[in-house]
């Protein structure tokens with residue numbers, strides 16, 4: 001009788017059997033395709049608190065009933081970063097489990113917030129663009145518009161447009177020029193002579209710092225002291241808790257033979273950690289949205305995520321008289337001072353007088 005567990009026999013069997021594949025390749029996506037993602041996810045208090053605690057998002061309004069009520073919430077709501085990460089996590093099995101990398105995202109909005117724990121998410125994505133990568137013939141570049149909805153009411157809670165590199169079944173001939181490199185060569189860098197940091201974290205502090213920088217060759221820009229070294233929890237556990245099945249985060253065996261050579265942190269963990277550092281130095285009222293998010297290089301176990309903030313604009317008006325609206329650029333960087341993530345964030349920030 002055949003002993004299937006005999007190492008030689010088993011190796012021979014493994015070589016000859018078919019692999020039941022997971023995920024889709026570049027060729028499987030066509031502009032206009034609508035994909036309903038099967039895994040649902042109920043946004044639990046545990047999931048929310050685990051995400052927030054590990055990414056250092058310790059704003060008490062998301063933890064304590066009294067602090068939530070003081071900010072106009074019925075109870076501690078689901079944090080927008082966890083909502084965003086869970087909306088994306090559910091899509092990975094259909095969109096990007098095959099491999100490739102999360103390159104960027106824009107137009108992240110929360111039309112149906114606040115969202116409370118116990119809400120079941122239903123997520124759908126539409127293919128909005130497929131493109132050839134001129135620098136990497138073995139990959140294509142795909143963008144999707146994704147909507148995370150309340151499964152009961154159909155209300156859209158979170159939506160965004162995201163772009164990934166996705167492996168092709170067959171490499172294609174490209175000119176290898178790299179559109180991004182050509183663009184970067186043309187750009188003339190402008191660097192301010194002076195850097196101003198706001199005195200505090202209220203709306204007025206950001207507005208005053210911007211006024212001080214006005215008409216000068218100055219920028220309102222500063223770094224945050226906290227850092228978070230990546231470990232098994234942030235690299236593997238947090239993405240899996242959002243049903244993100246990307247092998248980049250939990251399969252060391254496969255990833256040892258990839259561009260990163262190792263498992264890497266979920267982009268949403270990196271950005272949420274950097275945002276947590278930034279929010280710890282401000283009086284956030286509400287999150288409004290995120291644009292032009294890019295992931296520049298990999299973050300792996302042992303890397304430390306820090307944050308840098310540039311204040312771009314401050315507007316008196318917001319959804320409440322208690323706050324004004326501020327636009328920031330946040331840059332996450334590692335222990336070697338290399339940028340790993342950048343994005344523009346619009347948030348309502350509490351006014352001091354109230």
Ligand SMILES: C/C(=C\C(=O)SCCNC(=O)CCNC(=O)[C@H](O)C(C)(C)COP(=O)(O)OP(=O)(O)OC[C@H]1O[C@@H](n2cnc3c(N)ncnc32)[C@H](O)[C@@H]1OP(=O)(O)O)C(=O)O
Pocket residue numbers: 092096097099100101102103104105132133134135136141163164165177178179180181244246248259264265266267268293294295296297298299
């Ligand atoms: C979720 C999820 C997975 C993850 O969370 S993975 C973790 C987050 N992402 C990363 O760690 C990736 C970090 N990025 C990199 O390490 C490098 O960008 C990468 C992927 C190695 C590629 O580097 P290159 O230097 O080879 O190339 P470029 O940066 O120039 O980009 C390659 C082509 O992509 C185009 N591109 C880049 N960003 C965007 C964007 N935001 N939108 C549209 N297109 C973009 C770029 O123009 C290049 O195009 P070419 O035609 O010139 O090839 C999960 O799996 O879902």
